[in-house]
Amino acid sequence: MKGIRQLAEQLDISIGTVSRALNGKPDVNDETRRRVLAAAEELGYVANQSGRSLRQGETKVIGLMIESSAEAVENADNFFLGVISGLQSVFARHKLDLIMLPCPSDEDPHEYLKRMVARRIVDAMIISNTQRIDRRIDLLSRAKIPFVAVGRSVSASNSPWIDLDFEGVADRAVERLIARGHRRIAITAPSSEVNLGYVFLDSYRRALERHDIAFDPSLVIRVRSSEQGGYQAAHELLLLEERPTAVILIYELMAIGLYRRLMESGVIPGRDLAVIGFRDAPRAQFLQPSLSCFRMSLYDLGAALGRMLLANMPAYREVYPDEACNIIWPLELTPGESDAFQVGAMV
Amino acid sequence: MKGIRQLAEQLDISIGTVSRALNGKPDVNDETRRRVLAAAEELGYVANQSGRSLRQGETKVIGLMIESSAEAVENADNFFLGVISGLQSVFARHKLDLIMLPCPSDEDPHEYLKRMVARRIVDAMIISNTQRIDRRIDLLSRAKIPFVAVGRSVSASNSPWIDLDFEGVADRAVERLIARGHRRIAITAPSSEVNLGYVFLDSYRRALERHDIAFDPSLVIRVRSSEQGGYQAAHELLLLEERPTAVILIYELMAIGLYRRLMESGVIPGRDLAVIGFRDAPRAQFLQPSLSCFRMSLYDLGAALGRMLLANMPAYREVYPDEACNIIWPLELTPGESDAFQVGAMV
DNA sequence: ACGCACTCCGTAAACGTTTACGAATGGTGG
DNA sequence: CCACCATTCGTAAACGTTTACGGAGTGCGT
Known part of the structure; x- marks a missing residue:
């Protein structure tokens, strides 16, 4: 099937009519349209996208x-x-x-x-x-x-943009942890280039301030948002002199690496260190102890x-x-x- | 920037020459070409793909x-x-x-x-x-x-096709396990619709037969190739009357769910059950005990x-x-x- | 002076569509 | 019988590009 011309020839109709029939334009006889659609179906004709785009200036x-x-x-x-x-x-x-x-x-x-x-x-x-x-x-x-x-x-x-509610997550995570008695709450963040990190941190900071907890830069762990990054984050966390009692992860997957590094040092998530995650990553659902996590559809x-x-x-x-x-x-x-x-x- | 016509007009050259200059055709003066390329760069001209495709019948x-x-x-x-x-x-x-x-x-x-x-x-x-x-x-x-x-x-x-070496993997996995004394070796597979499952199983079967081990259909666990599937696979494994001593996973990620289910029952991978994985899934690298796995670039x-x-x-x-x-x-x-x-x- | 080869460039056709326009037909009301 | 409208369809232009073809100019050898 070469093009609309072949199809028109086959039907002995002009290409204009064929085009109109296929595109559902009004001024074409019902019977004609039926024939055209049937023939197109049979011959497997589909309009060439380049020709169409060229003509109407859009590609769909x-x-x-x-x-x-x-x-x-x-x-x-x-x-x-x-x-x-x-x-x-x-x-x-x-x-x-x-x-x-x-x-x-x-x-x-x-x-x-x-x-x-x-x-x-x-x-x-x-x-x-x-x-x-x-x-x-x-x-x-x-x-x-x-x-x-x-x-x-x-x-x-x-x-126009759409974005995840980083503020809400950081805010609610901090609130939740503070309500459980935490005062030293660590947080992970990517390099500051990425916008989300900035917003996330900012909200975390404000939530702390609301409760008169001083912002401690050493509790901000800058690592990649991956399992590897989670592993490294745990590592850095364990090196801190005054160890935090909780950590908020900007990416759920990091928990996998984090858990592993913690376990290696005998630190048990959910007992010795509170962990809260963020975003959606089905595989992290299998962690044990199960991860508290902000998720979405x-x-x-x-x-x-x-x-x-x-x-x-x-x-x-x-x-x-x-x-x-x-x-x-x-x-x-x-x-x-x-x-x-x-x-x-x-x- | 509308099109090549505008560009040609701007330069006071015909569109044919402009096109030739841009496409590196031979018969165009070096100086002219330089000018065209410079103007195109400056005005941000890039050929409209629809027009080009239409003309030469290819889209690149x-x-x-x-x-x-x-x-x-x-x-x-x-x-x-x-x-x-x-x-x-x-x-x-x-x-x-x-x-x-x-x-x-x-x-x-x-x-x-x-x-x-x-x-x-x-x-x-x-x-x-x-x-x-x-x-x-x-x-x-x-x-x-x-x-x-x-x-x-x-x-x-x-x-033409390219495919992973399922035969080789199943074969080597079985050989390796048998060499370590295993006789009851389970294997996971997806629904038989997917081609890879068929090949994988077939090779597994032949490897067993080479060592005079009877193929036992109950050791073929049909589950989805996901963490969830891994969890379920472990579950089914534990229910078997005569429990296998080893399992081959067709998809590395399944190990995460599998480990979890095993742990829940106090069965320790690498001690009570041998596990070998397949394919490349970076996140599974963080399992403990570490997973024996066939990988590739x-x-x-x-x-x-x-x-x-x-x-x-x-x-x-x-x-x-x-x-x-x-x-x-x-x-x-x-x-x-x-x-x-x-x-x-x-x- | 002429023919020839070579370089460079302009002209126009072609790719496959869609669509504005107008023509042909048939029907209806006056 | 004419004017008018509605329905249906054919004609041809246009979208932006590439490229075959041929023309103009130049240089060179005879």
């Missing part, structure tokens, strides 16, 4: 840019795999397709995105792993490509993300009129055994 | 079809994230871009692929999670789209996959003349503590 494709960095591989982050289902559930309603654009680890994300955008391969973009200052946001704004960022950014003053997050994006695309705006421009995604605490003790209480 | 894009099923999310499989780096390292040399096509979980993979192929959005495809009988292979063959399958298939008699696998694909594309065939059509990818054993004991030996 949404791009999701991800990074295949070594760290991402190490983390084996299922975040986007989960989010994608939610995204697709929304996109499918509008016959939009989602493709993932993995930025090569040796290419500058900004340059990569620039290339992809200029090629006009997608109508809109979702970018992730947003940095505090992220030139990709300016790029997309200037190019007038609808987009949504996963993760807030200072560049994104008035552009990746599917729902994806669906919200999809709606937000469509609300920013001229062609779909009216379908999603009241979509919020920014969302701080709430998380729910799944209580576990890892922080189920009072400080000073007899065991 | 390779598609990698993945599945975002619930199981995939649960596994949080880093397999493709790792493989992608290797793929891109090869593709980058030919200015090819890789996009990932996530098949919605509620759509038939075959129909999805059909849609994507018909749209002519990619020049070639990599398909994964190949089933024993996989109609996608016929589809691609008939459509004459170059492709490589990750995972062998009976449909793919003479089409995802990057190298990706690079080989990329070369194999290019060797099957007319435009690049001559660059990779001696690329094998089928590869069984070898894995190396990383010895750990989980199988470091002799059956019957005093502890």
